[in-house]
Amino acid sequence: MGKASKKTGKGRLDKYYKLAKEQGYRARSAFKLIQLNRKYSFLESARCCIDLCAAPGGWLQVASKYMPVNSVIVGVDLVPIKPIPRVITFASDITTTQCRNLIRGELKDWKADVVLHDGAPNVGTAWVQDAYSQSELVLMSMKLAAEFLIKGGTFVTKVFRSADYNNLIWVFNQLFGKVEATKPPSSRIVSAEIFVVCRDFLAPKHIDPKFFDPKHVFKDLSASAPADGDDKAIISVAHTNVFQPEKKRRNRAGYDEGDYILFKTSGAADYIRCQDPVTFLGTINQISFITEEEKEWLKSEVTTTDVKENCRDLKVLGKGDFKALIRWRTALREEIGLESKNKHTEELTETVEITEEVDPEQQIEEELARLNTEAAARTKRERRRANEQKTRTIQRMQLQMTAPLDIGLEQHDASLHHGQEDVFDLDHTTRQLQKNGGVARFVNADEDAASSDEEDDIVEDDEVLDSEEERERKVAGLETELDGLYDMYQERMRERDSKYKVQEARRNNKEREEWHGIQEKNESDDESGDEGGWDKMQTIKAKDGEESDSDSYCDDSDDETGIPAQPSNKRRRTQETDSVKPRKKVWFSQDFFNGAGTDEIEDDEEEEEEEEEEEDSEDEASDVEMSAQEASSEEDEDDFEIVPQQPEDDIDMWDVGDENEDEIKQEKIRKHGLTSAEAVTLAQQLVNREKTRTALINDGFNRYSLNSKDDLPPWFLDDESKHYKANIPVTKEAVAALRAKMRALDARPIKKIAEAKARKKMRAAQRLDKAMKKAEGVNETSDMTERDKAKQIEKLMQKGMSTKKAKKDIKVVVAKGAHRGLKGRPKGVKGRYVMVDSRMKKEVRAQKRKDKASKKRKRS
Numbered sequence: 001m002g003k004a005s006k007k008t009g010k011g012r013l014d015k016y017y018k019l020a021k022e023q024g025y026r027a028r029s030a031f032k033l034i035q036l037n038r039k040y041s042f043l044e045s046a047r048c049c050i051d052l053c054a055a056p057g058g059w060l061q062v063a064s065k066y067m068p069v070n071s072v073i074v075g076v077d078l079v080p081i082k083p084i085p086r087v088i089t090f091a092s093d094i095t096t097t098q099c100r101n102l103i104r105g106e107l108k109d110w111k112a113d114v115v116l117h118d119g120a121p122n123v124g125t126a127w128v129q130d131a132y133s134q135s136e137l138v139l140m141s142m143k144l145a146a147e148f149l150i151k152g153g154t155f156v157t158k159v160f161r162s163a164d165y166n167n168l169i170w171v172f173n174q175l176f177g178k179v180e181a182t183k184p185p186s187s188r189i190v191s192a193e194i195f196v197v198c199r200d201f202l203a204p205k206h207i208d209p210k211f212f213d214p215k216h217v218f219k220d221l222s223a224s225a226p227a228d229g230d231d232k233a234i235i236s237v238a239h240t241n242v243f244q245p246e247k248k249r250r251n252r253a254g255y256d257e258g259d260y261i262l263f264k265t266s267g268a269a270d271y272i273r274c275q276d277p278v279t280f281l282g283t284i285n286q287i288s289f290i291t292e293e294e295k296e297w298l299k300s301e302v303t304t305t306d307v308k309e310n311c312r313d314l315k316v317l318g319k320g321d322f323k324a325l326i327r328w329r330t331a332l333r334e335e336i337g338l339e340s341k342n343k344h345t346e347e348l349t350e351t352v353e354i355t356e357e358v359d360p361e362q363q364i365e366e367e368l369a370r371l372n373t374e375a376a377a378r379t380k381r382e383r384r385r386a387n388e389q390k391t392r393t394i395q396r397m398q399l400q401m402t403a404p405l406d407i408g409l410e411q412h413d414a415s416l417h418h419g420q421e422d423v424f425d426l427d428h429t430t431r432q433l434q435k436n437g438g439v440a441r442f443v444n445a446d447e448d449a450a451s452s453d454e455e456d457d458i459v460e461d462d463e464v465l466d467s468e469e470e471r472e473r474k475v476a477g478l479e480t481e482l483d484g485l486y487d488m489y490q491e492r493m494r495e496r497d498s499k500y501k502v503q504e505a506r507r508n509n510k511e512r513e514e515w516h517g518i519q520e521k522n523e524s525d526d527e528s529g530d531e532g533g534w535d536k537m538q539t540i541k542a543k544d545g546e547e548s549d550s551d552s553y554c555d556d557s558d559d560e561t562g563i564p565a566q567p568s569n570k571r572r573r574t575q576e577t578d579s580v581k582p583r584k585k586v587w588f589s590q591d592f593f594n595g596a597g598t599d600e601i602e603d604d605e606e607e608e609e610e611e612e613e614e615e616d617s618e619d620e621a622s623d624v625e626m627s628a629q630e631a632s633s634e635e636d637e638d639d640f641e642i643v644p645q646q647p648e649d650d651i652d653m654w655d656v657g658d659e660n661e662d663e664i665k666q667e668k669i670r671k672h673g674l675t676s677a678e679a680v681t682l683a684q685q686l687v688n689r690e691k692t693r694t695a696l697i698n699d700g701f702n703r704y705s706l707n708s709k710d711d712l713p714p715w716f717l718d719d720e721s722k723h724y725k726a727n728i729p730v731t732k733e734a735v736a737a738l739r740a741k742m743r744a745l746d747a748r749p750i751k752k753i754a755e756a757k758a759r760k761k762m763r764a765a766q767r768l769d770k771a772m773k774k775a776e777g778v779n780e781t782s783d784m785t786e787r788d789k790a791k792q793i794e795k796l797m798q799k800g801m802s803t804k805k806a807k808k809d810i811k812v813v814v815a816k817g818a819h820r821g822l823k824g825r826p827k828g829v830k831g832r833y834v835m836v837d838s839r840m841k842k843e844v845r846a847q848k849r850k851d852k853a854s855k856k857r858k859r860s
């Protein structure tokens, strides 16, 4: 049985339910009004509000909270509403004139700014009001709204999406300027309800009574019985419910009239006796066992616990569960004699007879057809495998783990080879990689030759490709290659790293002074497109035919990664005795010796090609080797493969793994505090003595910490380390503490603002200092009365305390009347002033215009 979101029981106690509880609202529906008001803001400006169908009073509470103080709020419901401050409530049926009169009595000649309606008929109860469907209730509430609303007022109502919906909207549009339907987030998705906000009430002098007459408004609907098409649609939906229970469907035609209940229960007898069990199962939520007969069936053998469980909630069943229910129905029908087993028996007998009558020729034909189908399936499978490999290759390229040329994608386009060949041919790739100095260089040359033979076989013979051995070899090869590609990928990532670049730059500087060993030389060779050292070694080895040497090199490779490890001095010495010749040749083929012994090396190579004068070349090589060792003056005499130690600081720069991780962590914590909820949880537990240090250490030993990592490829370990780790519990308090910290960080002003504020503060302090000094001076003067001193000091202090800069007051004096042509300070003007001529501005402009015009004339 699958899982489904519960509409009943505790499933209803959702976020809004809890919020309503927290905030003291009587119903979670309060949030619907809050959200509607947030969108349309009708409560803040309202002075009078009527809430129809208001019990238990959630909307009334919201209205009282959001509406201005002293506004009138009236709530009506069939059931009495517990008193709410500032709210008048009474129990009445909104469809009656008594209710209308009661409201009139409360409002006197006031008009309401807002009328709210969140009514739902009390279906299933014994009330008379059941007769009213939701749509009719809406129409009745609109009638009251039309009577009590002020012009421009707002009417908010709940409607259920049904066939009446459009008719209602049409009526609303006749009476309101703006009509909008909306579903606030707090309204459950599973609920058919929708809210219509009608604004700008037109308040027509005469309203056609037909607008409030359900018979008239919904007449089209009541006149038409469900059409054939509708039935078919219902059946089709029911069938989909059963055959594809995982599919989510929306009922776009709305809900059936009067059928607003989403949870439907039906008796087991109905199911057993119905004609169309599939439709039945698709429309019902629960099969109940209420009658005596049904209870008897519960005891029957065929009614297993699974069946009983399935009957409880059909909406969560899978296809298999439905099948079981159908089987159960058939079995029960047989048991109670509604269906006979004979039918099946007859059918079976018939089948047997038919089988006997089968013609041998027909059998052969069938066999042939079967073989053909199998062959087609095999081809299809192979094509799919090839496609999968292609996709994987492309994915790798997208991850920048390889380049098209690395894997030979371009050369091995399926379209060029009639799609028969694997795009991602390992052997070919291996050779390509060997050329590029990639992973393939670790594969033995002999193996390579063998594999190239095999490759031909693969192209020629499909069967070989299918053989188990071949597949295993291919898988092993793919794994090796994947490891190599991963190393290359990591290498590329490292190269992108800025630290690595700095490190490289430093190393390049150092290279002028010291040599870094064959490995590094190979890398630089790669760039110039030459063969790598390994390749050179292989070539020379092949020429020399020194098998044993090749073996010893294979041993050097790291077991896990296949990467040749830097041989230790000891090992190197032993190897040298076997492989000194080719090694020396490789050694002297380095660019490093270009200046010193190029001629000799070239001579050597020629001699090797001709396979002559081996002894001489060896001696010469040894001579140059000795001179190189002297030049480098680093290692002992025997060993020519000198790998200089990198200075400590360099290693620290790049190799973060070598640093004391704990110290780094401590430093980070000192700087930023604890940043993860897990860490805060542990810290809190330690502080509160909920956990001891020993327990904490013990927790560190878990199945993740003791996980064996042997023989696992590095890319796998890298990836695993991200996800395969112990799940440290997190407490609510820790998360809250972290959140509070983040909020505090968020609330902190940005640096610029903080600086500006500090500057402001500093200036204020300076001003105050200055004022204090001045005040002291005033205080010390003897030619002022105490009163004057106090006044002066007060003035100074006020000036010192004020944050505003005193604006320099400049008085504007117009030079007209007595001031015309005046030189010097005009009479009665104190402080700074400026004389302006009333005409001057206009005259200067006129003069400019004239000058411009005369210039133009002169030019033309």
Ligand SMILES: C[S@@+](CC[C@H](N)C(=O)[O-])C[C@H]1O[C@@H](n2cnc3c(N)ncnc32)[C@H](O)[C@@H]1O
Residues within 6 Å of the ligand: 026, 027, 029, 030, 052, 053, 054, 055, 056, 057, 058, 059, 060, 076, 077, 078, 079, 092, 093, 094, 095, 118, 119, 120, 121, 122, 129, 132, 137
């Ligand atoms: C969903 S509740 C209303 C919740 C309310 N808005 C709140 O926030 O608390 C629907 C209410 O409609 C009321 N009701 C249904 N038919 C009614 C009628 N004819 N007259 C008055 N109230 C009615 C029911 O009594 C029920 O309390």
